Amino acid sequence: MSYNIFFILMLTLVHSTFSSLSPPDRAALESIRDSLTDMPGSSFFSTWDFTTPDPCSTFSGLACTSLGRVTTLSLGPNLSGSLSPSISNLTHLTQLVLYPGSVTGPLPPRFGSLPLLRVISITRNRLTGPIPNSFSSLSYLHTLDLSYNQLSGSLPPFLTTLPRLKVLVLASNQFSNNLKPVSSPLLHLDLKMNQISGQLPPAFPTTLRYLSLSSNSMQGTINALAPLTELTYIDLSMNQFTGAIPNSLFGPTTSSMFLQRNNFTSISNATAISLPQGSTVDMSHNSISGELPPSLAGAESLFLNNNRFTGDIPEEYVRSLTNGTTKTLFLQHNYLTRFPWNSGSQLQDSVSLCLSYNCMETDPIVGLSTCPVEVAPLLSRPAIQCSRFYNHSSTG
Numbered sequence: 001m002s003y004n005i006f007f008i009l010m011l012t013l014v015h016s017t018f019s020s021l022s023p024p025d026r027a028a029l030e031s032i033r034d035s036l037t038d039m040p041g042s043s044f045f046s047t048w049d050f051t052t053p054d055p056c057s058t059f060s061g062l063a064c065t066s067l068g069r070v071t072t073l074s075l076g077p078n079l080s081g082s083l084s085p086s087i088s089n090l091t092h093l094t095q096l097v098l099y100p101g102s103v104t105g106p107l108p109p110r111f112g113s114l115p116l117l118r119v120i121s122i123t124r125n126r127l128t129g130p131i132p133n134s135f136s137s138l139s140y141l142h143t144l145d146l147s148y149n150q151l152s153g154s155l156p157p158f159l160t161t162l163p164r165l166k167v168l169v170l171a172s173n174q175f176s177n178n179l180k181p182v183s184s185p186l187l188h189l190d191l192k193m194n195q196i197s198g199q200l201p202p203a204f205p206t207t208l209r210y211l212s213l214s215s216n217s218m219q220g221t222i223n224a225l226a227p228l229t230e231l232t233y234i235d236l237s238m239n240q241f242t243g244a245i246p247n248s249l250f251g252p253t254t255s256s257m258f259l260q261r262n263n264f265t266s267i268s269n270a271t272a273i274s275l276p277q278g279s280t281v282d283m284s285h286n287s288i289s290g291e292l293p294p295s296l297a298g299a300e301s302l303f304l305n306n307n308r309f310t311g312d313i314p315e316e317y318v319r320s321l322t323n324g325t326t327k328t329l330f331l332q333h334n335y336l337t338r339f340p341w342n343s344g345s346q347l348q349d350s351v352s353l354c355l356s357y358n359c360m361e362t363d364p365i366v367g368l369s370t371c372p373v374e375v376a377p378l379l380s381r382p383a384i385q386c387s388r389f390y391n392h393s394s395t396g
């Protein structure tokens with residue numbers, strides 16, 4: 001017992017006296033400091049005085065263990081220069097952050113020697129080059145955010161198999177080639193605005209809540225996403241995906257669904273969809289044909305314009321508009337034949353409804369339709385396109 005008390009006392013002493021920075025970490029910080037500078041107007045490094053006895057408690061952006069080993073390094077914002085490879089000498093680092101600035105050059109190449117890293121966030125700078133292979137040994141990595149840089153090369157296959165990775169954000173870089181198989185237990189995957197091509201890998205972790213692949217060059221069907229019933233946010237817009245949209249993507253928790261500007265042709269089993277109130281669904285600018293599914297009426301914002309929908313607009317859509325559930329309904333540029341409007345009904349001023357360029361009589365909709373300015377004020381399609389013998393396959 002007395003030994004235990006002695007031991008606890010010792011620990012308390014170590015904690016309460018300041019611990020000096022360990023020599024290898026001091027050398028690494030000096031090298032990191034030398035390769036970066038404050039941009040004009042920024043004073044991040046003003047506290048980095050290597051003559052002070054205790055950098056661990058006086059340097060901005062630094063946290064250490066009681067033994068003077070650096071655990072957290074948060075640099076910036078508004079730095080320029082480059083990231084020193086000596087970052088990899090901070091072997092106790094668990095969190096590395098570089099806030100927005102103009103830092104250039106590559107990612108540090110030897111991250112493999114940082115086995116404890118849990119968070120890497122290096123965003124909105126000007127880093128170039130590939131993700132180094134040494135990232136493959138970051139087995140404790142939870143969050144990797146390298147978004148808004150100019151990184152390039154293939155997405156390394158090990159990245160999406162890191163055993164503890166939950167958040168992967170590589171948005172707005174120049175990564176190319178295919179998305180590799182994903183086995184990490186990801187909750188959040190954001191690869192938007194890159195140059196990723198090819199088809200989806202066959203499977204995704206069903207843990208995913210947030211998925212963005214927007215603005216890439218991906219093709220093929222999205223059947224691999226059908227098991228993702230927990231998604232609350234999905235953005236596949238501006239790719240070349242084809243085929244049917246699986247109804248399972250519209251879950252009771254889906255609040256945002258952006259599938260616009262692809263080449264989807266249908267919604268599978270749309271009767272099974274049940275949308276939560278307050279959701280946004282954008283499937284505009286595709287090649288979806290058939291009748292409008294009544295089950296989509298629960299959305300707050302619904303964009304189905306520029307498709308090949310035919311038939312009458314379901315009563316449910318009108319009811320959702322008049323009872324305040326739907327605030328935006330864009331149906332322009334389809335082949336719809338009737339808007340079942342009751343002339344005694346009222347629309348709230350805040351409602352946006354666009355019905356231009358369909359196959360209906362203009363009478364009930366003049367005065368209701370409030371199309372965005374970029375939609376030509378042409379109310380109906382030419383009658384020839386609305387003939388039931390007309391072949392829709394070539395006109396959007």
Ligand SMILES: *[C@@H]1O[C@H](CO)[C@@H](O)[C@H](O)[C@H]1NC(C)=O
Binds near residue numbers: 086
């Ligand atoms: C970092 O570690 C390497 C290898 O142990 C060593 O050669 C190098 O001098 C260290 N860099 C600094 C700045 O301490």
Ligand SMILES: *[C@@H]1O[C@H](CO)[C@@H](O)[C@H](O)[C@H]1NC(C)=O
Binds near residue numbers: 042043077078
């Ligand atoms: C960083 O720079 C931006 C843009 O010049 C400026 O708005 C911001 O206040 C700066 N932040 C700091 C902490 O210096």
Ligand SMILES: *[C@@H]1O[C@H](CO)[C@@H](O)[C@H](O)[C@H]1NC(C)=O
Binds near residue numbers: 265
């Ligand atoms: C969209 O898909 C249809 C049918 O699969 C095909 O005929 C058409 O060429 C595709 N359009 C584009 C822009 O890929």
Ligand SMILES: *[C@@H]1O[C@H](CO)[C@@H](O)[C@H](O)[C@H]1NC(C)=O
Binds near residue numbers: 269271
């Ligand atoms: C469509 O969904 C309904 C309701 O969930 C289900 O009963 C039916 O089996 C589904 N049909 C197909 C073809 O998947």
Ligand SMILES: *[C@@H]1O[C@H](CO)[C@@H](O)[C@H](O)[C@H]1NC(C)=O
Binds near residue numbers: 298324
């Ligand atoms: C509004 O109308 C839609 C479509 O009929 C219905 O599903 C929804 O429950 C209604 N909401 C309210 C608040 O009445």
Ligand SMILES: *[C@@H]1O[C@H](CO)[C@@H](O)[C@H](O)[C@H]1NC(C)=O
Binds near residue numbers: 393394
């Ligand atoms: C519709 O157009 C496609 C391609 O132009 C053609 O193959 C098809 O036979 C046409 N269908 C009809 C019913 O005219």
